Amino acid sequence: MKHQLLYILCLLNIGFVNAQVFDVETIKRSGDNNKRINLVLLSEGYQTSEFSKFITDATSFSNAMFTQSPFKEYADYFNVFAIKVPSNQSGTDHPANATDVTEPVFPAATLDTYFNTSFDTSGYHRLLYTYNSAKVYNVLANNFPEYDQPIILVNSPEYGGAGGPYAVSSTGTSANEIVIHELGHSLFNLKDEYYPGDGNLNEATNATQESNPALVKWKNWMGIDAINIYPYGSSGESATWNRPHQSCKMRYLGFDFCSVCQEGIIEKIHSLVSPIDSYLPASNTVNPTAYPIDFELNLIKPIPNTLKNTWTLNASNFANDVDNISIAENDLNTGTNDLTVVVHDDSPMLKIDNHETTHVYSVTWTITKSALGIDDISSKQNDFNISLFPNPSNNILNLKVEGKSAASLKVDIISLDGKRLQSTKISNYENNKIDISRLSQGMYLANVYLNNMLLTSKRFVKN
Known part of the structure; x- marks a missing residue:
């Protein structure tokens, strides 16, 4: 950063x-x-x-x-x-x-x-x-x-x-x-929404030459907050470029940023800063014979707070949307235990169901238990950028997961009634191609897992 x-x-x-x-x-x-x-x-x-x-x-x-x-x-x-x-x-x-x-x-x-x-x-x-x-x-x-x-x-x-x-x-x-x-x-890579002259526009969060409502990059906002596809001009090169709003701050001073630009700004914020400010324990500082063991997140919370989190212990759900938990002795297995918390932003200013990239943040504690108590606690923080494109798709979904530590990744394709239709192992930092040609037309979920822990669930449309 x-x-x-x-x-x-x-x-x-x-x-x-x-x-x-x-x-x-x-x-x-x-x-x-x-x-x-x-x-x-x-x-x-x-x-x-x-x-x-x-x-x-x-x-x-x-x-x-x-x-x-x-x-x-x-x-x-x-x-x-x-x-x-x-x-x-x-x-x-x-x-x-x-x-x-x-x-x-x-x-x-x-x-x-x-x-x-x-x-x-x-x-x-x-x-x-x-x-x-x-x-x-x-x-x-x-x-x-x-x-x-x-x-x-x-x-x-x-x-x-x-x-x-x-x-x-x-x-x-x-x-x-x-x-x-x-x-x-x-800082946020937004373009002017007044016409800046021939040759001065390129594809960006709030500028595109795409005019198909089903494919435009702000398709998830279409019809909301006056978002639509508005040409920059009526003739020449200006008519080939489109903006999402008619009175955004990127066009006129004194106005608010439009919803598309607000989302782009928040996405950039999340790419620069993790909402996990700190966590405890950060190292093996726990009394090996003392139970329960307390775990804590210190989050940088939006105002109002829109952060959501999920705690899993040994791949089973343990708690949701809390900053502190306590682990009792009978919660742990003898040997190695993995406690993970996954944090994401559920702000209404983000419409990530159809958005290409999702930002997910996690902390994993590895807890080693013996008959004498807790032998060791180690921790690891990780940030993930998860991209799914194109959406909608005909035959191939491209899925890319970028994280510092993502050794065991998979994606499950789930129908809206909860049935798992296919499961595919994927690789970190690679463009993984998921064949969806056998699926019927409609909407599905792509659930991305790390070590059987759900990182994110993204909707997509099969044409």
Whole structure:
């Protein structure tokens, strides 16, 4: 999750860009940096005397972000920090050479700022950006190498910003909305839902050239929350691209993210951060003669909590949707016992029945019992990405499971009345092809198991 490789590269490049250490201020801290998404704001065009304004601007953005869905529900998954990078002059460059407006929109200027940001990038007036990436990443490497997403706040009242490896925004009109929109690009891989021009779109969570309602990537949302297939334009290349909504934040500032974009954001959050913050026991710290033995999960819970969990002991269900359990002596067999808890997010903002990828998280404790008591308890945490595609399918289902430890995997195909129709062993990190050609048309369940423990149940349609 963290950018340690980039940190090493920046250190190797230290002769090219001098290392400088600046003050870092915490704006929002929800937990350990290694277990949260770290948003890091960099000041640009702020003189040292203006750092209090920078912190005010950074705090305003953070407060605004976490009042909007889905960030308000997943606020505890984020930390926010601000690095006070001084510039010699206030503001940013304005060459006044944009070709999409009549210049000068405001007075031309060339200013001495740290990252050398500028309006009029690539001929677009409001495109506020810098290509001086070496300085950006050097500052991050030397001041906050655990960053997940850098954001450059530019001390200018003029409207402008950009997405990219680092998001950039001015601090004037609609500044907070600009930053949140640009984060949609930079961190969550969302596309603009206004037409950005020929050649500037590609397939993404919220953009597609597919027009078949049964195949479109947001098919699970069709007809809900005004989600449909809306062309970007009426002619030319714009007419070949489709968006899911008519008034999403990725099209208009001041609006909410549409349901498709919200789901995409949550999916990215789950790909970056496990909801399992910690667990106990983490090692063999249990008194070997003391029963019952307590096991505990510390979860990063959405607001309201939508996490579900299932506890199994030796592949038999033991408890559901609790954070703590106790194991009595007569619950265990002599020898090796496996206790596993599987956690997933059941948020109504996720419609995973027809969604390609499911994120599942688990902890497994191996408990060794002898006549003298508990000889050993070892633990292992694992995260799984489980993909099933295409859906619907005619003859072949592709199933891919990605997990750090997944030695014994299988998938059972189940009818909706609960009958197991076929069972197939599958391999970790491989594209497993499941032949469903003999099934009748209709809806089925694909139950994925690890060591006879159910990881997930996904619906699919056989055409």
